[in-house]
Amino acid sequence: MSIVSSLGPHAGFILASYGASALVLAGLTLAILRDHRAQKQALDALEQRGAGRRPGRETS
Amino acid sequence: MASLIDLANPTRFMRFSAVVLPWLAAASAVLVMAGLYLAWFVAPSDYQQGETIRIMFIHVPAAWLAMMFYSMMAVSALGTLVWRHPLADVAQKAAAPIGACFALVCLITGALWGKPMWGTYWVWDARLTSVLVLLLIYLGIIALWRVLDEPLRAARAVAILTLVGFVNVPIIKFSVDWWNTLHQPASVLRMGGPTIHPSMLWPLLILAVGFTLFALALHMVGMRAEIMRRRVRTLTILEAERLDRLATQGLPA
Numbered sequence: 001m002s003i004v005s006s007l008g009p010h011a012g013f014i015l016a017s018y019g020a021s022a023l024v025l026a027g028l029t030l031a032i033l034r035d036h037r038a039q040k041q042a043l044d045a046l047e048q049r050g051a052g053r054r055p056g057r058e059t060s
Numbered sequence: 061m062a063s064l065i066d067l068a069n070p071t072r073f074m075r076f077s078a079v080v081l082p083w084l085a086a087a088s089a090v091l092v093m094a095g096l097y098l099a100w101f102v103a104p105s106d107y108q109q110g111e112t113i114r115i116m117f118i119h120v121p122a123a124w125l126a127m128m129f130y131s132m133m134a135v136s137a138l139g140t141l142v143w144r145h146p147l148a149d150v151a152q153k154a155a156a157p158i159g160a161c162f163a164l165v166c167l168i169t170g171a172l173w174g175k176p177m178w179g180t181y182w183v184w185d186a187r188l189t190s191v192l193v194l195l196l197i198y199l200g201i202i203a204l205w206r207v208l209d210e211p212l213r214a215a216r217a218v219a220i221l222t223l224v225g226f227v228n229v230p231i232i233k234f235s236v237d238w239w240n241t242l243h244q245p246a247s248v249l250r251m252g253g254p255t256i257h258p259s260m261l262w263p264l265l266i267l268a269v270g271f272t273l274f275a276l277a278l279h280m281v282g283m284r285a286e287i288m289r290r291r292v293r294t295l296t297i298l299e300a301e302r303l304d305r306l307a308t309q310g311l312p313a
Contacts, residue, residue, distance in 0.1 A: 003100075007111045010176040017115045017169040021122070024168070025274075028161040032282050039288035046292060051299040 068147045070287045077280045084277040091270030098263035106260075113260065115173040121268040122165040125275050126194060127229050129159030133201075134226040137219035147283075149215035150290075152222065153205055154282030158275050160198035166191055178242055186235035187243035190228055197225040211290060 004011050099117040106113035133155045139148025170188065171181040182188065201218055208214035236245045247255045254261055 007114070008105075010110065010112045013172045013176050014111060014114050017118060017172045020168045020172070021118045021165045024161050024165050028157065029278060031157070032278050032285065036281050036285040036288075039285045039292060042292045043288045043295070046295045046299065049299070051295040051302075 068145060070147060070150070073147060074284060074287060077284055081277060081280055084273055084280065088270050088273035088277055091266055092274060093270075095263050095267030095270050099267060103260045103263050109177055112173055112176050115169050116260075117264055117267050119166060119169040119173060120264060121271040122162045122169060123191070124268060125271060126159055126163035126166050126191070127232060128272070129155045129162065129275065129279075130194060130198070130222075130226065130229055133159065133222050134229075137222040140215050140219040141223075146290075149211060149219075150283050150286045151279075152215065152218060154279055154286050156198055156201045156205065158278050158282065160195060160202065162275065163191060163195040163198055167195060174242075183242050185241040185243060186239040187232065187241050190232045190235050193228055194225075194232060197221075197228060201225070211293070 004015070007014050095117070099114060103113070103117075105111045133152050136148045136152035136155070139145045140152060167188075170191075174183075175181050201221055204218050204221060205214055208217060233246075235241060236243055256264065
C-alpha cells in the first residue's frame with residue numbers, strides 16, 4: 001500500500017500542507033542564503049579596494 | 061551575563077556564529093528528520109481526525125515559532141529603545157521574515173486542516189483572525205524596514221511598531237479561552253499538562269525543537285548578512301567621502 005493511499009480520503013490536504021510548508025521554508029532559506037552571499041561578496045569587494053582604510057596604511 | 065554582553069558585539073557575534081552555525085544546522089536537520097519519521101511512520105492516526113492529524117506536526121510548531129519570533133522581536137525592540145544597542149536592531153530586522161514565513165505556514169496548514177475537519181478553509185474566529193493580524197503586522201514591519209533608509213531611524217520606528225503589535229501575542233494565545241472559537245483550545249501548553257497522547261506528543265515536541273533550531277540557524281545567517289550590509293553601507297559612505305575629498309583637491313582617485 002502506498003503512502004498516499006494509506007493517508008485516506010484527505011491525502012490531498014495532508015500532502016498539500018507539507019508541500020506548501022516545504023515550499024515556503026525552502027524559499028525563505030534560499031532568500032536568506034542568497035542575501036548572505038551577496039553581502040559577503042560586496043564586503044569583500046570593498047575591502048579589497050581598500051575602502052575605509054586610512055591613507056598610507058598597508059594591507060596585512 | 062558578562063559573556064552575553066561580550067557576545068552583543070557585532071565582531072564577536074560574527075566569530076561566535078561562524079563556529080555555532082554548522083552545529084545548529086546539523087542538529088536541526090537530525091531532529092527534523094527524526095521528527096518527520098516519527099510523525100509519518102510511528103504516530104497513530106487520531107480516532108476523530110484520522111490521518112489529517114499529520115498536519116498538526118507542521119501546523120503547531122509553525123504557530124509556536126510565529127509567536128516566539130515576535131516575542132524575540134519585542135525583546136530586541138526594548139534593546140533598541142532602552143539600550144540603543146545596534147545588535148538588537150540587527151536581531152529584530154533578521155527575525156521579521158522568519159516569523160512572517162512561520163505565520164504564513166501556520167495559516168496555510170490551518171486552512172488545509174480546517175477544510176476536511178470543519179468543512180471550511182477559513183472562518184473569522186478569534187484565533188484565526190489574530191494569527192492573520194500577526195502576519196499583517198510582520199509584513200508591516202518588513203515594509204517599514206524597507207521604506208526607511210537610515211538604519212538607526214528605521215530601527216526606532218520599527219521597535220515602537222513591534223512593541224505596539226506585541227499586544228496581539230497574548231490575544232492569539234488566549235483567544236481560544238476568552239472567546240467561543242471554532243479552533244480547539246490549547247492541548248500542549250496548558251495548565252494541568254498536555255492532553256495529547258505521548259505517541260503523538262513526542263514527534264510533535266521533537267519537530268518543534270528541530271524547527272526552532274532551524275529557525276535560529278536562519279536567524280543567525282540573517283543577522284550575519286545584516287551586519288555585513290551595515291559594514292558595506294559604512295564603507296561605501298567612507299569611500300564616497302574619500303573620493304569627494306580627492307576630487308575637491310584635484311587629485312586622481
